[in-house]
Amino acid sequence: MDLPDRLDAPDMLARLDGLSPELLDELPFGVIGFDAEGLIRRYNRYEVTCAHFAAADVMGQHVFEELAPCFNNYLVAGVFDDAQATGAPLDHSMPYVLTFRMKPTACALRLLAPASQNQGEGLRYVLVDRAQAAQA
Amino acid sequence: MSDTGGMAEPELDPATLANEYAGLLQFIHMAPVGLIQADREGRIHLMNPMAMQLLAPLIQTVGMTKVAQRDEPLQLFEILNVASSDLHTLFKVFSGHSGTIVNNYQLQLPPRMRRKGSPEALSVTAMLVERSQHGLMVVVTDDTENLRMQRLQATWRR
Numbered sequence: 001m002d003l004p005d006r007l008d009a010p011d012m013l014a015r016l017d018g019l020s021p022e023l024l025d026e027l028p029f030g031v032i033g034f035d036a037e038g039l040i041r042r043y044n045r046y047e048v049t050c051a052h053f054a055a056a057d058v059m060g061q062h063v064f065e066e067l068a069p070c071f072n073n074y075l076v077a078g079v080f081d082d083a084q085a086t087g088a089p090l091d092h093s094m095p096y097v098l099t100f101r102m103k104p105t106a107c108a109l110r111l112l113a114p115a116s117q118n119q120g121e122g123l124r125y126v127l128v129d130r131a132q133a134a135q136a
Numbered sequence: 137m138s139d140t141g142g143m144a145e146p147e148l149d150p151a152t153l154a155n156e157y158a159g160l161l162q163f164i165h166m167a168p169v170g171l172i173q174a175d176r177e178g179r180i181h182l183m184n185p186m187a188m189q190l191l192a193p194l195i196q197t198v199g200m201t202k203v204a205q206r207d208e209p210l211q212l213f214e215i216l217n218v219a220s221s222d223l224h225t226l227f228k229v230f231s232g233h234s235g236t237i238v239n240n241y242q243l244q245l246p247p248r249m250r251r252k253g254s255p256e257a258l259s260v261t262a263m264l265v266e267r268s269q270h271g272l273m274v275v276v277t278d279d280t281e282n283l284r285m286q287r288l289q290a291t292w293r294r
Binding site for chain 2: 070101
């Protein structure tokens, strides 16, 4: 299995969907996968290590209302809402500043969502690369 | 265990302290107003999610990539100067060791900075807290509705 080794790797959504939890844990960036209701279904080791939340604790939490309120704004959650409204697939990358434990932390985000007709089945993803921001 | 006025003070064990700290952190994290702690040079040491959300149009104009590339902390005055340098001037001329520097200062965001869902104006209150390492406390709120009301009232007066 050819794992995506960079945040900007091509065909990311399809590749993520095809990865087992074990392979997801090998990725060099954080993966938060959530369903149409915003409930977390996938959470990899990178995020466990950086965010200090156990995967078992975050599964089923609402990604924007419970896990990551710092994403619950027009910059991140709003982008997913807009994509859903238009029906188009979402693949949007941007630099961002996390406020975990109130410490401003620069990172790079990539927001992914399938086209609306598939949204009942497919997951949406927020990918987080804290190292890329430091190395840029 | 100390005894104050006949009432014994309970000792705080590490687990209780940890729980209280976590609760306090969560309280600040979820606050519906932007909270920033910085030093007198404007280096931001703490900021909650709402502060990031409200300042995002300014941070993005500075260039979030540029911000992300640096190792040093975010610079509050660099961010605020995007909208107006008046605030930074007020901070610089404040000579006291403590006290309110600005109170509900309205910072209007130029239209080019606005996006869907972003504020049109911010209200900034800043205080200097004496004997604090990072003594600058800044509160930021969305002042968009107030700005719109001011504009509406201005049209009534014509």
